[in-house]
Amino acid sequence: MDRLTEMEAFAMVVDQGGFTDAARKMGISKSAVSKHVSALEARLGARLLNRTTRRVSPTEIGLAYYDRARRVLTDAGEADALVTSMQTAPSGHLRLSVATDFGVALLAPILAEFLLDYPDITVTMVLNNRSVELISEGFDMAIRVGDLEDSSLRARKLTETTRRMIASPGYLQRHGRPMKIDDLTDHRLLYHSTQAHGNVWRLLSPSGEPRQVRAPGFLTVNDGHSLLKAAVSGLGIAHLPEFLFAEAMRAGLVEEVLPDLPVETLGIHAIYPAGRFTQPKVRAFIDFLVRRFLEKGPIGN
Known part of the structure; x- marks a missing residue:
């Protein structure tokens, strides 16, 4: 007899508390279930079940075997599901949480191409700059720019960009060009309000020493495009990712x-739940992004 079928019959008897319910659950006869379990016990040379006229329960050895058998059966089921998913055309609804500036500047322009390539997938893209709880908030994946928080999520790098300070030529003519980090405190700084550390710029000195710049913000806003427009208009100095100002x-x-x-x-990373296998719609979208950004190279170049 098939070893996996014997194991499944035994585990089902333990789960259901008897042969009759196990047979009903498996869609086979009670005698077939009994034969599978008897064959398993004979092969192992051990009694796995205590049988009485009223109930069936695992022996001490049977309980230990059940724990391992259930893991094997779970792994086997997931292996089958993996093969099925890899042969199935990606479909379904994909719900994304995307960093706002990245979503507007780089993802929205190529989203149509993905949807044309995968007509059986629909997408909801939610733009925000907070670290959402993917599973509890119903997201399939997220795209984040910058350092990733420690978590049990999987992450795949899509590409990278740089962050620099920029200002308009007109602003620099009127207010002078800062020559060192300390000079920034005398300038009009434009802040992104979603920074976790508040109105502070974290920079590296020419020697590599970490520095923090704290100065009154001339403008604070939660949108990078608005900060770029403010910088272009000559309102001050902004500290932005290169894909916004390139x-x-x-x-x-x-x-x-x-x-x-x-x-x-x-x-710039795609993050998604760390299950045993990735949903086809998620895998298709991540692979699409990797291909697109591989063609472009580091963003801003």
């Missing part, structure tokens, strides 16, 4: 401030 810099609308400072690199 085009404005190429057009001469902004210039880098303190270009001699070490460049801060930001990773």
Whole structure:
């Protein structure tokens, strides 16, 4: 007899508390279940069940075997599901939590291409800058820019960008160009209000020493595009990821401030639940993003 079937019959008898209910659950006869369990006990040379006229219960050895058998059966079921999922065309509803600036600047323009490639998938994209609880809040995955918090989630790097300080030529002509980090306290700084550490810029000095800049914010807003527009308008100095200001810099609308400072690199990751296998719709979307950003290289270049 098949070893896995014997194991399944035994585990089902323990789960259901008897042969009759186990047979009903498995869709086979009671005698077939009994034969599977008897064959298992004979092969192992041990009695796994205590049988009385009123009830069936596992022996001490049977209980220990049940724990291991249940794990094997679970793994086997997941292995079957994995093969099925890998042969199934991705479909269903995909709910994404995406960092706002990244979503608007880089994801929204290519989303149509993904949906055309996978017509059986629908997408809801929620733009926010907080670390959502994927499972409890009903998200399939999230895309985050910067350092990842320690968690049990899986993460796959999509690409990377840099963060730099920028200002318009007009602002630098009117207020002067800062020559060192300490000079920033005399300037009009534009802050992103969703920074976890408040209105503080964390920079590295030319020697690599961590520095913090605290200065009154001339403008604080929770949107990077608004900060970029403010910088282009000459309102102050902004500290932004390169994917937001790259085009404005190429057009001469902004210039880098303190270009001699070490460049801060930001990773851009897809995060998703750490199950035994990834849902086809999630895997398809992540693979799509990896391909697209591999073609582009580091964002901003």
